[in-house]
Amino acid sequence: MSKKVNEQSKHDQLDQYRVEDEGKTLTTNQGVKVSEDEFSLKAGERGPTLMEDFHFREKMTHFDHERIPERIVHARGFAAHGEFELYESMEKYTKAKFLQDTSVKTPVFVRFSTVAGSRGSAETVRDARGFATKFYTEEGNYDLVGNNIPVFFIQDAIKFPDLVHALKPEPHNEMPQAASAHDTFWDFIANNQESAHMVMWAMSDRAIPRSLRMMEGFGVHTFRFVNEEGKAHFVKFHWKPVLGTHSLVWDEAQKINGKDPDFHRRDLWESIENGDYPEYEFGVQLLAEEDEFKFDFDILDPTKLWPEEDVPVKIIGKLTLNRNVDNVFAETEQVAFHPGHVVPGIDFSNDPLLQGRLFSYTDTQLIRLGGPNFHELPINRPVCPFHNNQRDGYGRQTINKGPVSYHKNSLASNTPRPASEAEGGYVHYQEKVEGRKVRTRSESFKDHFSQATLFWNSMSKPEKDHIKQAFSFELGKVKSEDVRQQVINMFANVNMELAEAVAEAIGADKPSGSGSSVTKSSPALSQENTVKKPATRKVGVIISKDFQGKEVASILESLKGQGMQPELISAKLGKVKGSGGVELDVDHTFLTCDSVLFDALYVVGGKEVDRKFDRETTYFVEEAYDHFKPIGATHDGKQWLEKLEVSGALGVVLTDEVDQFVSGFVDAVSGHRHWEREEI
Numbered sequence: 001m002s003k004k005v006n007e008q009s010k011h012d013q014l015d016q017y018r019v020e021d022e023g024k025t026l027t028t029n030q031g032v033k034v035s036e037d038e039f040s041l042k043a044g045e046r047g048p049t050l051m052e053d054f055h056f057r058e059k060m061t062h063f064d065h066e067r068i069p070e071r072i073v074h075a076r077g078f079a080a081h082g083e084f085e086l087y088e089s090m091e092k093y094t095k096a097k098f099l100q101d102t103s104v105k106t107p108v109f110v111r112f113s114t115v116a117g118s119r120g121s122a123e124t125v126r127d128a129r130g131f132a133t134k135f136y137t138e139e140g141n142y143d144l145v146g147n148n149i150p151v152f153f154i155q156d157a158i159k160f161p162d163l164v165h166a167l168k169p170e171p172h173n174e175m176p177q178a179a180s181a182h183d184t185f186w187d188f189i190a191n192n193q194e195s196a197h198m199v200m201w202a203m204s205d206r207a208i209p210r211s212l213r214m215m216e217g218f219g220v221h222t223f224r225f226v227n228e229e230g231k232a233h234f235v236k237f238h239w240k241p242v243l244g245t246h247s248l249v250w251d252e253a254q255k256i257n258g259k260d261p262d263f264h265r266r267d268l269w270e271s272i273e274n275g276d277y278p279e280y281e282f283g284v285q286l287l288a289e290e291d292e293f294k295f296d297f298d299i300l301d302p303t304k305l306w307p308e309e310d311v312p313v314k315i316i317g318k319l320t321l322n323r324n325v326d327n328v329f330a331e332t333e334q335v336a337f338h339p340g341h342v343v344p345g346i347d348f349s350n351d352p353l354l355q356g357r358l359f360s361y362t363d364t365q366l367i368r369l370g371g372p373n374f375h376e377l378p379i380n381r382p383v384c385p386f387h388n389n390q391r392d393g394y395g396r397q398t399i400n401k402g403p404v405s406y407h408k409n410s411l412a413s414n415t416p417r418p419a420s421e422a423e424g425g426y427v428h429y430q431e432k433v434e435g436r437k438v439r440t441r442s443e444s445f446k447d448h449f450s451q452a453t454l455f456w457n458s459m460s461k462p463e464k465d466h467i468k469q470a471f472s473f474e475l476g477k478v479k480s481e482d483v484r485q486q487v488i489n490m491f492a493n494v495n496m497e498l499a500e501a502v503a504e505a506i507g508a509d510k511p512s513g514s515g516s517s518v519t520k521s522s523p524a525l526s527q528e529n530t531v532k533k534p535a536t537r538k539v540g541v542i543i544s545k546d547f548q549g550k551e552v553a554s555i556l557e558s559l560k561g562q563g564m565q566p567e568l569i570s571a572k573l574g575k576v577k578g579s580g581g582v583e584l585d586v587d588h589t590f591l592t593c594d595s596v597l598f599d600a601l602y603v604v605g606g607k608e609v610d611r612k613f614d615r616e617t618t619y620f621v622e623e624a625y626d627h628f629k630p631i632g633a634t635h636d637g638k639q640w641l642e643k644l645e646v647s648g649a650l651g652v653v654l655t656d657e658v659d660q661f662v663s664g665f666v667d668a669v670s671g672h673r674h675w676e677r678e679e680i
């Protein structure tokens with residue numbers, strides 16, 4: 001057995017490949033020093049460039065080949081390194097070593113992504129998010145390739161190309177980018193009704209996360225844990241963000257896409273650079289094999305979740321992201337995930353979506369990464385040794401010595417030799433399978449609506465309103481009246497109030513039918529019940545000359561003490577002077593930032609305020625208010641809120657008393673958004 005890995009092991013391994021170019025002499029790729037990098041070699045000052053200019057040819061050829069195909073889905077992604085620690089041994093359920101030994105910290109690499117958009121698309125689009133984790137364990141790489149939504153659109157992998165064709169920009173005009181609000185997507189939905197449950201999630205606030213640090217992750221499929229005795233349990237995987245699950249407002253999300261298309265990666269990058277490491281607890285839902293048929297849904301159906309109230313999520317560990325990549329292409333772009341990268345103790349189920357994924361992921365890397373040796377790329381290498389008889393292919397790096405590259409052999413004493421199960425050899429779970437070869441769908445997969453209704457029933461009033469608004473937006477962009485009506489009729493099966501409200505908003509006919517009779521709900525699905533904290537929240541502080549120096553400085557210090565990040569906004573950069581000799585650095589001007597880039601506003605103002613400052617501040621305050629954000633104001637700043645006649649509304653804190661302001665504002669920021677305003 002290989003020696004135990006530690007959280008440093010991947011870092012140390014990558015170190016062999018890291019190159020520091022700064023301060024070095026310029027050379028060609030052959031190592032020849034280059035004397036001139038400004039001018040190509042020419043026959044005469046005004047003459048043609050010469051073929052013998054090997055430096056020019058090499059530089060240009062390499063540049064011409066810099067791009068690789070982007071991922072067919074999940075093209076836009078951002079990643080970070082981190083570690084996984086185990087709270088409690090799972091020995092009873094799985095023999096996976098990294099889930100047994102609580103003293104081991106396993107290095108991980110996590111890539112988050114949007115699904116539909118191309119590599120250069122904006123990040124706060126309405127979409128599912130990928131949450132793919134590579135655990136570099138002592139027994140090999142384990143990839144948990146999940147999403148931030150616990151169910152999927154389709155039940156069988158054979159439909160994936162159809163789903164993605166319908167979702168991606170329409171082929172005749174390549175529009176719209178990174179959006180599901182178009183005819184082909186909704187035509188697919190209406191004609192493939194197994195999608196109902198995931199569509200409910202995709203139309204909910206879950207699809208517009210505030211931060212990659214504030215969203216859940218799910219393995220989606222049912223997997224198996226297998227223990228030393230060979231006993232199996234079904235398992236579903238969960239990531240629970242320590243900061244809670246929080247979302248943007250749709251209008252805000254769309255504006256952020258223009259103001260900062262890198263919003264989510266910037267947030268992740270900066271948090272790690274600041275030492276505010278993103279953390280997610282790891283949870284498992286476990287189910288004994290004998291309980292497989294205990295539910296009113298099929299546990300192999302990836303359009304179904306296991307309600308947490310029925311099968312509790314057991315928290316067993318924590319993921320911490322603590323190191324940014326050195327090079328996005330080498331690491332984030334070249335990382336290759338695969339749900340089939342498992343280690344002993346983790347096995348598959350017969351979920352037909354999972355089974356199909358087991359084919360697709362290697363296949364896609366062959367074209368994307370240009371051949372079968374992508375496992376040798378530094379980011380993909382396991383931290384334990386690997387030996388086999390695979391040879392050659394594009395970009396092969398290892399130099400396998402000796403004449404033997406086959407099994408069985410006598411010349412190398414039949415090595416590399418297979419490991420027995422006791423030695424850690426992977427042995428597939430011996431599930432008994434029996435059946436005829438049929439192209440069909442199990443009857444047990446045919447209820448497409450009950451859990452979609454369960455999700456709806458579990459939402460708070462504001463969350464329900466947002467779902468209605470999301471459907472109204474998306475269908476409002478669909479040109480075919482027929483498709484719109486089909487969707488309305490489909491979602492009448494989920495909930496009549498929802499279908500009627502959307503029909504009204506988009507001018508469709510009232511749906512026929514009687515709605516759903518499902519009354520069950522699952523409180524765990526509502527973001528209203530999530531963790532609420534002020535930590536890492538960005539506060540835009542609008543400030544001008546001659547502000548109340550001492551008081552404001554003390555408030556800003558207290559907010560920082562609560563983990564918040566106040567950033568000063570003023571008419572121009574440089575220092576802003578307050579009373580009592582207090583001077584503060586301005587971080588942004590009205591030109592370089594926008595209210596949508598902050599979680600909350602603190603309006604300080606000052607004595608010297610011109611018309612432009614007044615207009616800009618009014619705009620910030622109005623917009624933050626419309627996006628339900630906490631707004632605080634002290635001293636001269638109060639006038640903007642008083643002018644807007646919004647004081648007294650929830651999440652608005654107005655007082656000059658320092659301690660009272662700080663405690664009121666911290667509470668308001670912890671609340672994330674103040675939906676009660678919608679009712680006013």
Ligand code: HDE
Pocket residue numbers: 071072073074077111112113129130131132145146147152156157158160218219220221335336337353354356357360361362364365
């Ligand atoms: Fe993927 N998916 N997928 N997927 N998926 C890819 O692999 C595929 C599905 C997920 O950051 C591709 O390397 C099929 C479910 C993530 O690199 C591709 C089916 C879930 C990522 C592929 C699914 C996912 C991918 C494209 C249906 C959540 C990004 C590039 C049978 C559990 C990983 C690549 C990264 C990427 C195929 C459905 C998650 C084409 C055929 C369900 C997070 O192989």
